[in-house]
Amino acid sequence: MGQTFYALTPGHLKFIAAQHMFFVATAPLSATASVNVSPKGYDSFHVLSPTRVAYVDLTGSGVETISHARENGRITIMFIAVDGPPNILRLYGRCTVHLRGTPGFEESLPQHLQDMVAARAAIVVDVSRVTSVCGYAVPFYQFVKQRETLIDHWVRKGESALEPYHRLKNSKSIDGLPGLWYPWHARWWHAYLRWRSRSSWDSAVFFCLGMAAGSFIITRPFAERRLGLGFGTISFL
Known part of the structure; x- marks a missing residue:
């Protein structure tokens, strides 16, 4: 039963x-x-x-x-x-x-x-x-x-x-x-996995480019920072 x-x-x-x-x-x-x-x-x-x-x-x-x-x-x-x-x-x-x-x-x-x-x-x-x-x-x-x-x-x-x-x-x-x-966090995770799969040389190049871009955005006025981050997000999506 x-x-x-x-x-x-x-x-x-x-x-x-x-x-x-x-x-x-x-x-x-x-x-x-x-x-x-x-x-x-x-x-x-x-x-x-x-x-x-x-x-x-x-x-x-x-x-x-x-x-x-x-x-x-x-x-x-x-x-x-x-x-x-x-x-x-x-x-x-x-x-x-x-x-x-x-x-x-x-x-x-x-x-x-x-x-x-x-x-x-x-x-x-x-x-x-x-x-x-x-x-x-x-x-x-x-x-x-x-x-x-x-x-x-x-x-x-x-x-x-x-x-x-x-x-x-x-x-x-x-x-x-x-x-x-x-959602954004899953996309960043997959971006990280793609980054991790690159060679150490590629990773170093992307790290330097990311640092340079971050430094540029930080030094810009607030309105320009928002615009730059917006374009970056759209291009990533």
């Missing part, structure tokens, strides 16, 4: 830790828009408390979960047993999105998940209901290994390729809902 809980128990946490995959379901508010289900692999799930969990959202061609989370926040996470005793564990709740480079991203995920090269956001879920049901019809499968294709792809591309890809592929959902966005 199915059981309902309002927080994760030690038994749930043990079951979650043993799984190699989970599924995420979200949907927009529109009755004519598309419901989305996404499988998640790697060691990407993290428990913050018995009523709060998070996972690292990795870069891909779709952005459905983030778009739905921005619109309404509804989410269901499902773990299934494919070996051992049968079980289907569902976590129901509301989620928020924290882009890479923002304080919420860093506060929600352990360092090894923050450092994943393909990471684009943390999805944080406030869990309101947990159900555990039999799963008698779920077949047995044997885990072999995680696929490294996604990580290898972005290692070859490099950090500097992430934001252009996000802007091209992840700006909206298949139903036209807003997807990824870049």
Whole structure:
């Protein structure tokens, strides 16, 4: 028989830790828009408390979960047993999105998940209901290994390729809902990553240019400083 809980128990946490995959379901508010289900692999799930969990959202061609989370926040996470005793564990709740480079991203995920090269956001879920049901019809499968294709792809591309890809592929959902966005702090973080990837000689040149520009702006009258900073911000964006 199915059981309902309002927080994760030690038994749930043990079951979650043993799984190699989970599924995420979200949907927009529109009755004519598309419901989305996404499988998640790697060691990407993290428990913050018995009523709060998070996972690292990795870069891909779709952005459905983030778009739905921005619109309404509804989410269901499902773990299934494919070996051992049968079980289907569902976590129901509301989620928020924290882009890479923002304080919420860093506060929600352990360092090894923050450092994943393909990471684009943390999805944080406030869990309101947990159900555990039999799963008698779920077949047995044997885990072999995680696929490294996604990580290898972005290692070859490099950090500097992430934001252009996000802007091209992840700006909206298949139903036209807003997807990824870049507030000023996330943009500065990606600019820092691009700067860090340069050679030491390039870094020194950019540092000297930045110091010279800063000195020029500081010595100008206040109105000119505002104008210069405004043009600099526009050119950066």
